[in-house]
Amino acid sequence: MYQQGNENSGIAVKPVIELDRRLSVAPMLDWTDRHCRYFLRLISRHTLLYSEMVTTGALIHGDRDRFLRYDPAEHPVALQLGGSDPADMARCARLGADWGYDEINMNVGCPSDRVQNGRFGACLMAEPAVVADCVAAMKDVVEVPVTVKCRIGIDDRDSEEALIDFIGQVTQAGCDAVIVHARKAWLKGLSPKENRDIPPLRYDLVLRLRETFPSLCLAINGGIKTLDEAAGFLADLDGVMIGREAYHNPWILAEADRRIFGDTHPVPTRQEVLTAFLPYAERQLAAGVPLSAMSRHLLGLFQGQPGARAWRRRISENAHRPGAGVEIIAPTRTI
Template structure:
């Protein structure tokens, strides 16, 4: 098995956000970042509409599928289907704290069962040739991260996991909502840094509370990769700087008209297949923060895209509200 690719930056899996339309936008802004799907439950892959659940545009590579589940056999079958579908990585969710996930006995509650997680990883590794990774928390509830995180790491790495992405917070399964679990438990970046020191030859990525590329670069002094979540969604324009600042590519001005035209073509294809314009445009409102015309841009996308008969021309109208020549200067 080749060494896990050095994905210095990834866009986190985010429920209801990182669907195929969001990923298409993000890939138009960065060619190098690793993109993640929303979490897809293994049972859904085994019994659901595969094109709806797993379909993606070829331009999205590298793209990883995040699976939810705790049954090694089901996860193995789902991983094989996903690998055959063309995904570049299969990631197991050991961090989501939602009630629905807990009721299914997977997500963050698996932090308490490292040996079960290891069996899940081993089962997936046995049937796919792409990397199998784990995304986890530093612990849950009363667990001590000093023991809980290394215990999980040892178990899954011994089982063959290719990388570990760590959200540097505990998840409190009792007493906090999923939304609160994204903000309330304190961040402990140092614990993740120490994990990297404990496993110097293993890819360790960090997630949680990262708001800009300056912070990404600081984290990369300590770990192998950084995952951007809400910052990438709510301020998507920052992704246009990723390839140059994080990967060392030539720092060239962004041709926003190319991105505009790509999103219009993508929206048109989606609508031809029976979709709605706002399925695409809802992910675009985070562009151009702080740029003159951004407020009008958001207004147009939010109001005009849901009107009867609205088409891709709404995207052109929204871009027309922004001084595109000023955007690269603002960046």
């Protein structure tokens, strides 16, 4: 297991087992915050969890505690950074490693206008040498793995040769793993939401990368909704990253430890997971965190179960009220 530490301490909590990338939950802005990750960890002990993307500017000039704080129970947990200046990326990677994150990941996949204006995210696929320089700079200052999450291409720069060139340059720089979202991104004309759905999935392109990079730790992302799909990809690749499905239907992770990681510990019930979350929620409430900041991540837990609609309605109508306590989210006789 992992060494324990105190939340908010800023003291490194180093892993004592090797990082297992077979299944992970994608970094999702406004979704995979520390409360979401704590909740997901109660469902799966082994799935690798990622932070929301944090920009280098936010870490260098902003409230580091706000962006880096997490609970030790979240391990294994990775920090995703957004940036393009090698010195800034190295500085922030070192901050993440010092705080105890198990991996530092570079965002080369987000297509939003704001991200492009900051010269990071998917637009960097057009500048593989810059990404390689950032990877090398981060590798120089941290011992934890440095990884890249990218698309299969952008705009008209979407050939298989361009993707191979990109991955070749970042791996030569020392990148420990590449997670490929199997859709290209259109930087102009499509919103970030549309870029998650409209460009077609090209799983075949990602699978063929194994032939070119047989020793690279390679993971796939994009449109994967079941553990059956994940297991199928693991026959050829090293990892599978699940995104929105794991947020909207978190119980997809309930069988992950057994099916993906071979851990035969008893699977808790949904009610047991929710009950286990309550002490954490009480601690956060005592620290001034509003219940709604936590409860919004729980809404998919009972998807498809009797009483789920009434439970969600109770949360939606009451969690935002001043003084709302854990009784709002606690299990009831009907859920």
